[in-house]
Amino acid sequence: SQKIEQNSEALNIQEGKTATLTCNYTNYSPAYLQWYRQDPGRGPVFLLLIRENEKEKRKERLKVTFDTTLKQSLFHITASQPADSATYLCALASDSNYQLIWGAGTKLIIKP
Amino acid sequence: DADVTQTPRNRITKTGKRIMLECSQTKGHDRMYWYRQDPGLGLRLIYYSFDVKDINKGEISDGYSVSRQAQAKFSLSLESAIPNQTALYFCATESEGRLTGELFFGEGSRLTVL
Numbered sequence: 499s500q501k502i503e504q505n506s507e508a509l510n511i512q513e514g515k516t517a518t519l520t521c522n523y524t525n526y527s528p529a530y531l532q533w534y535r536q537d538p539g540r541g542p543v544f545l546l547l548i549r550e551n552e553k554e555k556r557k558e559r560l561k562v563t564f565d566t567t568l569k570q571s572l573f574h575i576t577a578s579q580p581a582d583s584a585t586y587l588c589a590l591a592s593d594s595n596y597q598l599i600w601g602a603g604t605k606l607i608i609k610p
Numbered sequence: 611d612a613d614v615t616q617t618p619r620n621r622i623t624k625t626g627k628r629i630m631l632e633c634s635q636t637k638g639h640d641r642m643y644w645y646r647q648d649p650g651l652g653l654r655l656i657y658y659s660f661d662v663k664d665i666n667k668g669e670i671s672d673g674y675s676v677s678r679q680a681q682a683k684f685s686l687s688l689e690s691a692i693p694n695q696t697a698l699y700f701c702a703t704e705s706e707g708r709l710t711g712e713l714f715f716g717e718g719s720r721l722t723v724l
Binding site for chain 2: 530534541544587600
């Protein structure tokens with residue numbers, strides 16, 4: 499069956515360090531993968547998209563990698579700040595219908 | 611003002627009642643979606659619409675119906691609410707051009723069915 503998995507345990511990181519979140523998938527042929535940020539009581543907000551033929555994408559302090567061999571995307575936040583604390587969702591669009599399938603999200607806590 | 615507005619933001623109702631959640635958008639997007647979010651689960655697609663005359667079932671459409679009244683408005687109805695429909699519901703929009711595939715979400719409607 500098709501699955502997309504994110505670490506369900508909260509990730510605690512010291513301010514200033516790099517936070518790395520993982521998104522793994524099985525039984526998908528991906529067209530692209532997206533990362534979103536969700537704050538408590540708010541809707542998800544788009545951060546980055548990476549296509550299946552791209553290895554890496556960057557935006558300011560954010561970096562996303564996509565390894566279709568490992569079936570994994572890594573999301574990095576460098577020089578992390580307490581304001582980066584949120585839940586981060588990954589979503590994958592298959593190349594068959596482009597509908598997004600969502601991970602459950604990983605809660606990131608940046609401690610001062 | 612928010613680009614994607616959902617009403618109501620919170621609603622408590624009883625089993626068997628009919629409930630409508632409304633979504634309006636000012637982004638001018640043709641594509642609109644309804645998702646539900648439950649703790650520990652990813653967002654699940656209920657219905658989606660690519661234009662006013664187009665309605666499509668998503669992964670979990672049973673027990674729900676939708677209406678696309680205009681390009682800017684997409685409503686979700688629960689004809690006879692049941693407790694396992696207690697969840698956080700999100701409306702989202704997407705530009706027809708798939709350059710980014712980015713979804714724009716509303717703030718959510720928290721529904722509790724007693």
